[in-house]
Amino acid sequence: MLFDQADYDLRCEWGLQGLLRLAPVADAVIVMDILSFSTSVDIVVAKGATVLPWQWNDDSAARYAEEKQARLACSRRSPDSFSLSPASLLTISPDAALVLPSPNGSELCLSAHNIPTFTACLRNAPAVAAHVARIARRIAVVPAGERWSDGSLRPCLEDWIGAGAVLSLLSGERSPEADLAVAAFERFRGDLTGALSGCGSGRELIERGFFSDVGLAAEYAVSSAVPMLAGDRFVNRAS
Numbered sequence: 001m002l003f004d005q006a007d008y009d010l011r012c013e014w015g016l017q018g019l020l021r022l023a024p025v026a027d028a029v030i031v032m033d034i035l036s037f038s039t040s041v042d043i044v045v046a047k048g049a050t051v052l053p054w055q056w057n058d059d060s061a062a063r064y065a066e067e068k069q070a071r072l073a074c075s076r077r078s079p080d081s082f083s084l085s086p087a088s089l090l091t092i093s094p095d096a097a098l099v100l101p102s103p104n105g106s107e108l109c110l111s112a113h114n115i116p117t118f119t120a121c122l123r124n125a126p127a128v129a130a131h132v133a134r135i136a137r138r139i140a141v142v143p144a145g146e147r148w149s150d151g152s153l154r155p156c157l158e159d160w161i162g163a164g165a166v167l168s169l170l171s172g173e174r175s176p177e178a179d180l181a182v183a184a185f186e187r188f189r190g191d192l193t194g195a196l197s198g199c200g201s202g203r204e205l206i207e208r209g210f211f212s213d214v215g216l217a218a219e220y221a222v223s224s225a226v227p228m229l230a231g232d233r234f235v236n237r238a239s
Contacts, residue, residue: 009172012141012163012181015153019108019142027136028116030128032162033144035201036077037105038121038227039086039217045236046124046225048094052233053106061101068232070097077210087212097233104144109229117229120166122192123216124223129169131226131237141166141178146201157199158217160184161192165220193218 005011006025013022023029032038041051052070054061065072074083082088082098092098100106109117116135120128132139143159164185167178174182188195196202196218197211205214227234 005175005177008175008178009137010139010141010167010170010174010178012143012167012175012178014143014155015145016108016111019111019140022140022142023112023115025138026115026140027138028118028132028140029112030132030139030141030166031105031108031117031119031144032121032141032159032166033102033105033108033119034121034158034162034217035156035196035205036084036086036213036217037100037102037144038119038162039123039213040084040089040100041105041119041227041234042121042124042223042225043086043089043216044092044096044098044100045227045234046223047092048236049092049096049098050233050235051227052097052099053109053229054099054101055103055107055110057101057103061099065099068097068099070099072099073101077208077213079210079212085210085213086216087210104146108142108144109234112229119227119229119234120162122162122165122218122220124225124227125162125165126169126221127224127238128226129166133170137172139170139172141181143181156201157184158196158201161188161195189220192220
């Protein structure tokens with residue numbers, strides 16, 4: 001198909017529609033949702049715990065958590081209870097299972113179906129790239145993006161940089177879209193904290209008091225975790 005980038009080994013496209021076009025001709029999918037689903041998942045699985053992605057912040061999330069005998073992350077970002085705030089997850093116990101509602105990252109990860117699905121962030125980009133390179137040749141990297149108030153996709157700098165961080169470490173012929181993501185990462189690699197704290201998404205979080213979340217998300221290559229969706233949950237495939 002015209003938009004599946006099938007002529008290239010390394011592909012990149014935005015959001016759910018991008019994933020639906022790239023995944024059928026990919027050996028693996030990597031979802032990037034830097035602020036903050038992917039960063040949160042990295043922190044949880046690095047601790048030895050697991051993440052059950054869920055699309056909706058409504059009563060269905062609570063029912064799902066009860067069904068899975070898992071803990072439910074708070075529907076609002078909070079520093080005081082487990083939530084989409086990465087800082088709130090630093091103390092999670094290794095035996096925990098956490099339902100993490102997210103209308104962006106979770107939705108994409110649950111939509112890849114039978115394709116091996118990973119989520120990555122700046123913290124674990126080298127670890128995920130190295131692992132996926134061993135098992136796949138045709139790789140689709142999907143920046144999740146954010147949402148405008150009307151629900152439409154808002155492409156965002158942080159996910160574009162994150163996609164480029166992974167793609168820059170993979171061997172193979174890149175699509176032009178993948179090349180552009182790599183260029184974004186290389187442009188900002190010297191000051192990732194500045195880029196994330198200065199872009200729209202980062203500024204929004206900082207104004208709400210979550211500067212620590214932006215700081216955690218901007219850390220590069222500090223984690224060896226490889227979050228892979230295994231059945232209904234993300235586990236660490238680093239071993």
